Amino acid sequence: MRTVIVAAGGQVDHRVKSYISEADLLLAADGGAASILELGFVPQAVVGDFDSLDPDVVSGLGECELVRVQREKDETDTELTVRYALERGTDAITLLGALGGRIDHTLANLILLAGLAKKDIDARAITPPLAVYAVAKRLVIQGTKGDLVSVFPFQGSAEGVTEIGFKYSLADAYLDPFAVVGISNELASSEGIIEVRKGVLLVFHYHNEK
Amino acid sequence: MRTVIVAAGGQVDHRVKSYISEADLLLAADGGAASILELGFVPQAVVGDFDSLDPDVVSGLGECELVRVQREKDETDTELTVRYALERGTDAITLLGALGGRIDHTLANLILLAGLAKKDIDARAITPPLAVYAVAKRLVIQGTKGDLVSVFPFQGSAEGVTEIGFKYSLADAYLDPFAVVGISNELASSEGIIEVRKGVLLVFHYHNEK
Structure with a gap:
């Protein structure tokens, strides 16, 4: 099962559409939901504290599952979204919008990818023209x-x-x-x-x- | 001895002037020389293969030492410039223009900082408003x-x-x-x-x- 997670941290444009349309499970990490809607898709779930989620975006989400977490937390929204995907049995995760924003968030997302590779999950982050893969084998x-x-x-x-x-x-x-x-x-x-x-x-x- | 190295990989603007003016040793990694001249300073040396160095920049460098390395090399220009500083006995290195460009170069520069900290060199990279420190103690x-x-x-x-x-x-x-x-x-x-x-x-x- 291939999961695509759209984060709120980096640029997401039409070049990622092909990745989104191939997802078995499409998830948004908090503000990433807005990017998904803009590209004409609807995520199956949004995970986050929703502090960066516009009311207009929420109404555009329709029947989508909203997984609200508390605002004070150790994990990033992207990390919690990854955990949601793992609990549903995914074996491949693609992060979009996860690179090129705040440098500490970019590094956190690279660490997240590396941790997935260690767990034998096929893990990558795509920000065209760049694809980053974590490889343990x-x-x-x-x-x-x-x-x-x-x-x-x-x-x-x-x-x-x-x-x-x-x-x-x-x-x-x-x-x-x-x-x-x-x-x-x-x-x-x-x-x-x-x-x-x-x-x-x-x-x-x-x-x-x- | 505090060395400031200006790399070519990220934004360098007036906010870094105070760091440059406090340098005991001011070095440019290749194309970083242009940023230094633009801010009204002249580096003591430029290290690199000079493939990104404009002739106008070279003429603006005056008596500055040019350390030319071969184009096909394992190390980045920034890494070679760091080595030049270490050979001159520096115990503190500040990288400017080293974050926020190509993500692989940013990561390479973070690895460089971490390696310096392990050698007991005071190491940081500044891209206002962000300061990144590598800490081993x-x-x-x-x-x-x-x-x-x-x-x-x-x-x-x-x-x-x-x-x-x-x-x-x-x-x-x-x-x-x-x-x-x-x-x-x-x-x-x-x-x-x-x-x-x-x-x-x-x-x-x-x-x-x-």
Whole structure:
């Protein structure tokens, strides 16, 4: 089951429509509901404290489930929405509008993705032309030769890292969490394969937009 | 010795002038040189492959040292500039223009900061109103009651985390690298103290601008 969650933290425009229309479960994290309605969709549920939700948006939501949480909480709205999806048995989560807003929120969302990958959930955040993947085993990305791809060990070291199909390859490498070696690699053809034996990688794929 | 490095990745405006004027050593990472000249300063050295450096900028640099590195390299220009500063014995580094550009570059710069903190270098990145600190021991921040402060364990777990002077305190806490618990705390007065016994924290301080 593929869940798409629209957060309120970053830009969401027509380029994400294809992701939304392929969702088995479409959720909004609080203010993300407004973005979904603007794109012509209705979420199945909205999770949040609703402090950033306009009354007009609420009336546009129709029969949608409203999961209201208390305002003083440890978790972000996006995190609570992810939890809602996991409880319903999702095995793949795409975050939209989760990158490029406040930098601490962006980092929190990257940490959230990494935590999902560790739980064996297929986890990514999309803000076209950028797709960020959290990888705890293996990832195959499709793109165009020359696409920029950056790979970082995240929240710890990474062992047994292999990258195939890139300008610079890696084979069974150890990546130190405090050194940056994997920035601005390039796809050598239309497909790249990234594997990691231990640890979590974040993969940033900038699609070349014509 | 306090080094200020201006990178090419994020916004640099008049609000960073006070940081530049207090630098013992002022360095530009490649295209960051243009931002320094625009603000009316001249760096002591520019480090980079100069692929983003305009000829007009080069002529404005006067006697400034140009440290040219090869275009195909593992390190980012900012990382090479940091290395230049460390070789000259700096014990405090402020990055300007290092946040808010391409997200992978922002993350690379956060990793760079964290690595500096581990080496006992006083490390921060400033993009007003945001200041990001990497902390491996102790940090005292000055601000205004109500300022938002987010704290994350970074590139691994953090142990013995204590936060004093905030709306929500922590005492000798363990922070899981894959859980987000420290987002959007608030300064309870004009000063906050953050300590960590093992690991590295990233501290995001959003100054309340009047």
